[in-house]
């Protein structure tokens with residue numbers, strides 16, 4: 237296997253793009269530096285389709301379920317990844333973030349699918365053919381059924397199986413990975429815990445969990461996306477730390493390894509409300525423990541801002557524009573989060589997700605314009621931000637919300653899988669080529 241230098245790969249990728257337009261080259265260097273990564277993201281379960289051995293597939297089909305519809309074929313990326321990557325490269329991006337579906341690689345505990353491993357190796361090879369530095373998330377929310385049935389990350393027994401998976405993957409394809417993330421948003425359940433409206437769904441979630449435990453004869457069933465963060469978070473921190481060591485060791489220390497975190501821009505209550513701020517308490521729960529864990533970089537995934545009362549987020553301000561997810565439209569939240577994280581750690585920052593769910597693509601264009609301005613402003617102040625990766629390339633399966641929220645730069649027909657780029661795709665591609673916001 238060829239050895240592969242991460243930082244050089246990023247440099248080569250960006251350099252290769254810039255070489256196509258020498259004028260653009262100078263711009264890219266000035267605004268973001270030659271190694272800056274511009275790209276789009278997706279996650280295996282949300283786009284590939286047919287991940288039957290995953291816990292989420294089982295949850296979608298149990299009655300009662302909390303999912304508005306099943307994922308089915310998703311965007312059929314499993315069969316269309318080569319064309320998708322070619323399209324991404326043609327827009328001018330120099331990286332692509334995707335995840336590995338553990339249940340494709342280890343559908344039953346200890347039973348390794350070499351075809352599954354080879355599939356992802358081919359995806360990585362395709363990234364390289366298209367000069368896209370692969371930013372790979374080893375686990376993005378979904379896990380094999382057998383893993384959930386054994387208690388998931390709500391038991392320390394979950395640590396070693398995942399660490400073994402990280403070792404296996406890194407040995408098989410680590411030479412082709414540019415940047416590695418162990419877990420996607422392992423802090424998200426802690427973050428969701430602060431949102432009172434979501435707490436209202438707890439009874440329905442408990443019903444789904446009881447049903448799956450009874451129907452699959454799996455009394456310990458725990459799906460990480462619905463796990464109790466009080467139990468799960470310390471175990472996931474330990475899992476991340478051990479996975480970090482495993483990936484480092486299996487890559488001979490070469491791979492930069494980090495974790496991606498769900499982070500809103502948390503704001504204190506409006507002064508006139510007289511309410512006490514819970515910003516510090518929330519940060520201590522969802523951010524600080526992860527910054528104290530090992531890592532070569534920190535991944536920021538930001539979609540919005542929230543006002544935070546003593547024990548919970550406050551309702552949106554009246555009249556505020558909201559996205560399809562019900563979040564305030566707040567593209568400048570990203571810069572604020574970058575500055576917060578940079579104030580707490582010296583680690584490099586990768587923006588691994590940022591985006592908006594909307595049917596109105598002109599709002600996506602406006603969102604990207606403002607968000608990227610914030611990234612460039614942070615960099616201009618010397619903050620070491622190394623990527624802006626937009627969520628998402630494609631309209632895809634938004635977990636319990638099914639296909640309703642539209643996060644994609646590209647629309648996908650649900651039956652033919654035809655891809656139709658939205659204006660925001662070309663808009664963001666132009667930013668990636670020039671390193672500037674027009």
Ligand code: BGC
Pocket residue numbers: 279282377420421424498537589627633634635643
């Ligand atoms: C997750 C994605 C999700 C996106 C939009 C992030 O929390 O990593 O899987 O689709 O946000 O909600």
